[in-house]
Amino acid sequence: MHDSLPDAGSLIARLADAIAPTLTPDTLIVGIHTGGVWVAERLHALLKCVQPLGTLDISFYRDDFSRIGLHPQVKPSTLPFDLESRDILLVDDVLHSGRTVRAAMNELFDYGRPASIRLAVLIDRGDHELPVRPDFVGLTIEVPRHQNINLSRLDDGHLTLSLA
Amino acid sequence: MNLQLTPDGKLHHLLTLDGLPRAILTQILDTAESFMDVGEREVKKVPLLRGKSIFNLFFEPSTRTRTTFEIAAKRLSADVVNLNIATSSQSKGEAILDTVDNLSAMNADMFIVRHSQSGAAHFIARHVAPHISVVNAGDGRHAHPTQGLLDMFTIRRYKGAFHNLTVAIVGDVLHSRVARSQIHALTTLGVPEVRVIGPKTLLPTGVEQMGVKVFHDMENGLKDCDVIIMLRLQNERMKGALLPSAQEYFKFFGLTPDKLALAKPDAIVMHPGPMNRGVEIDSEVADGPQSVILPQVTYGIAVRMAVMALLAGGTA
Numbered sequence: 308m309h310d311s312l313p314d315a316g317s318l319i320a321r322l323a324d325a326i327a328p329t330l331t332p333d334t335l336i337v338g339i340h341t342g343g344v345w346v347a348e349r350l351h352a353l354l355k356c357v358q359p360l361g362t363l364d365i366s367f368y369r370d371d372f373s374r375i376g377l378h379p380q381v382k383p384s385t386l387p388f389d390l391e392s393r394d395i396l397l398v399d400d401v402l403h404s405g406r407t408v409r410a411a412m413n414e415l416f417d418y419g420r421p422a423s424i425r426l427a428v429l430i431d432r433g434d435h436e437l438p439v440r441p442d443f444v445g446l447t448i449e450v451p452r453h454q455n456i457n458l459s460r461l462d463d464g465h466l467t468l469s470l471a
Numbered sequence: 472m473n474l475q476l477t478p479d480g481k482l483h484h485l486l487t488l489d490g491l492p493r494a495i496l497t498q499i500l501d502t503a504e505s506f507m508d509v510g511e512r513e514v515k516k517v518p519l520l521r522g523k524s525i526f527n528l529f530f531e532p533s534t535r536t537r538t539t540f541e542i543a544a545k546r547l548s549a550d551v552v553n554l555n556i557a558t559s560s561q562s563k564g565e566a567i568l569d570t571v572d573n574l575s576a577m578n579a580d581m582f583i584v585r586h587s588q589s590g591a592a593h594f595i596a597r598h599v600a601p602h603i604s605v606v607n608a609g610d611g612r613h614a615h616p617t618q619g620l621l622d623m624f625t626i627r628r629y630k631g632a633f634h635n636l637t638v639a640i641v642g643d644v645l646h647s648r649v650a651r652s653q654i655h656a657l658t659t660l661g662v663p664e665v666r667v668i669g670p671k672t673l674l675p676t677g678v679e680q681m682g683v684k685v686f687h688d689m690e691n692g693l694k695d696c697d698v699i700i701m702l703r704l705q706n707e708r709m710k711g712a713l714l715p716s717a718q719e720y721f722k723f724f725g726l727t728p729d730k731l732a733l734a735k736p737d738a739i740v741m742h743p744g745p746m747n748r749g750v751e752i753d754s755e756v757a758d759g760p761q762s763v764i765l766p767q768v769t770y771g772i773a774v775r776m777a778v779m780a781l782l783a784g785g786t787a
Contacts, residue, residue, distance in 0.1 A: 364505065367517035367780075376481070376784030377519075379498065381505040417514035 318445035342400030368410035405439030543775035589613035619652030642702035668692035
């Protein structure tokens with residue numbers, strides 16, 4: 308199954324092409340740690356976005372905290388802008404249950420009231436548990452429930468997708 | 472068995488820094504770092520402890536510690552109840568464990584305990600149901616672990632690392648639970664030289680066995696220090712035979728600009744508060760450019776958020 312996943316770089320390029328016509332100079336790109344930040348960094352560069360890039364760590368907003376506790380490596384959320392009345396493009400690597408996106412939206416609203424939030428994901432693997440759908444998607448794919456799709460970054464910065 | 476840790480090595484109570492592994496101290500400091508920005512955003516809250524009930528059980532008066540615990544709990548969206556036991560049912564003679572049982576019956580999830588008796592928090596931790604966590608907010612002369620942790624957080628923020636530092640703790644080490652927690656944390660985190668400076672009457676006998684160097688004068692003690700931690704001289708000590716007078720103490724051990732100049736030029740000055748200006752510290756130093764005393768208070772909130780979040784997670 309390993310070779311059935313396409314190259315991450317070409318998926319990101321496809322995503323960027325889909326997003327480009329809808330992007331305004333005011334759009335703020337926000338990536339969700341960790342994989343979503345990598346994708347957001349690429350999109351931010353490809354789309355020549357003039358606004359600073361935002362990053363979110365949703366650990367403090369997860370709905371499974373009381374069962375599994377705090378994620379061991381929480382990274383700070385960095386939103387170097389006022390998001391009041393702004394258009395947000397939220398970026399993640401893999402959309403599965405939708406719970407991460409729900410947590411991310413809750414966190415964004417604790418910083419202010421955006422005018423709109425749109426969602427871009429590298430891969431939508433289905434099996435959603437919440438009414439969350441991407442506005443932009445690199446690849447829609449069905450994967451057996453017990454398998455994970457992982458995005459990893461090599462030392463040279465190259466992004467690769469794998470099934471485990 | 473360490474009462475503070477679960478069988479798989481996670482923090483369950485925070486009672487003392489003595490015996491806590493470096494990995495746990497570092498985890499708390501790292502988690503606190505990620506809570507730092509919560510205090511600066513529009514909504515100064517995260518929903519992590521929503522629905523949890525935290526009781527501030529203060530058998531001894533405190534302003535700063537109680538307030539920062541309260542703010543920390545509220546920023547985590549917990550429900551906080553403050554009990555000043557000195558003015559409530561303890562004065563009617565209720566035993567500590569009866570108070571704890573009653574509050575447990577109100578579905579408490581965590582107790583923050585301050586008590587003038589050493590070991591009070593341990594006593595409560597041994598008694599409560601397994602799902603309840605206890606945080607020691609200062610017990611007698613024994614320990615004040617969250618103060619020790621926020622001091623480490625402050626040092627790391629200003630100095631970046633621990634492995635190359637000389638840290639001096641100055642003053643009444645004998646009566647100080649803060650100093651004990653600081654010494655445990657500094658040595659665990661790998662500070663190569665920890666000094667204690669004070670008159671013989673205010674240093675515990677055998678303090679060298681905690682891994683510190685002992686000095687009885689500021690001139691030698693402060694030389695080449697990166698961090699100077701001043702301790703509060705408790706006024707009630709003056710009534711005993713330990714010290715001649717506050718003026719005399721200030722002359723020899725009060726931190727003045729002249730004495731501060733003996734340390735490294737970029738040394739930071741810390742104090743757990745409340746300060747006795749003109750007794751252990753000169754106002755010019757306390758309010759001066761090397762003082763990080765107010766940042767300590769701010770960091771105390773993030774550090775206490777980290778402790779409560781780590782304790783409350785995964786124990787249900």
